[in-house]
Amino acid sequence: MLSKPHKTRSNSAEKFQNLVLSWFDQHGRKNLPWQQNKTPYRVWVSEIMLQQTQVSTAIPYFERFLQRFPTINQLAKATEDEVLHLWTGLGYYNRARNLHKTAKIIAASHSGQFPATQLLLENLPGIGRSTAGAILAIAFEKKAAILDGNVKRVLTRLHAITEWPGEKKTTETLWKMAEKYTPSHRVADYTQAMMDIGATLCVRGTPRCTECPFQKTCKAHQLGIAKTLPKKKVSVKIPTRQITLLIFVLNNQYVLLEKRPSSGIWGGLWSLPETAYTQSTDSLRKAARALIKRPIDKIRLGEQFRHTFSHFHLEIQPALISLKPSRGKIMEADQQIWYNLLQPDTVGLPAPVKTLLMGLNK
């Protein structure tokens, strides 16, 4: 048989993989909830949750989500409100809506079976190049690269890449590296290990280089610039907006909520009626009367607080508007609910709204 002479010395990618895999065997995380009973469905849900959320935050959400929706078909049958309910507090609610959409697609068009190619996965809502790679590698043991925030940080330091990683060219370079290093053997462990190294050793701020398996090879460490990488995007000051949120309280038990449009901030969540910022009782009375016909008992201001988004600060002035008690049936308009504080509906709430409502219960 004709064959090329066998290489006796492993190349640099193989050396790298061996470092990563033996680090994983000794230090990698192997007991995360989604690493037990590993199915494509569980891996997918975890990857979506982890897109913008740290492991420790995601764990309780993952447990509750899987408890309620053990299979993708059960998720597909759920209402969007219930999916958003389980997502309340996690943020980026588009992720939850896309998760639901994708479950419906897979239940209907793939007979409940997760597709296992890069192209099919990337065509599903909420799954891009990196998440598709993670599902292929972790759930299917298929050779596929990921480039999440952790891997980006590891690679920029390893190669001392000083350009901002958001540059198109730099991102492409990083993807090329990620692909070059990805092994065909034990790719699930490798992928988990890279995320673990990024999350526990190669952290932003001060990396723990002395404990790192790449200590000898890391360019940034050699140059003493690990701490300064990846280069930050030039920061922009974000503006502050002010609003007043109206808390209509009826019979000391019900609070009026309105469903927000499905796109934009808090898309699809149930929020408090909003009005232009004011602290004047007179204008609050006017705004309240425009929104509701019931007679007002009294109005008082809550304590103003701040909620920050990626691109603006929101100063929230809560206003409690107690309504005169009502005995008859309480009517709800379309896109409106009287949220029962004692028996909360299973709907999604923005984090500050949830905080406000919990405060009322005390």
Added chain:
DNA sequence: AAATCGGGGCG
């Protein structure tokens, strides 16, 4: 107070 994080959507 600043930084973070992957993907969707729009022009």
Added chain:
DNA sequence: CGCCCAGATTT
């Protein structure tokens, strides 16, 4: 394709 947008947590 380039650019803008989304939320809560950590540092």
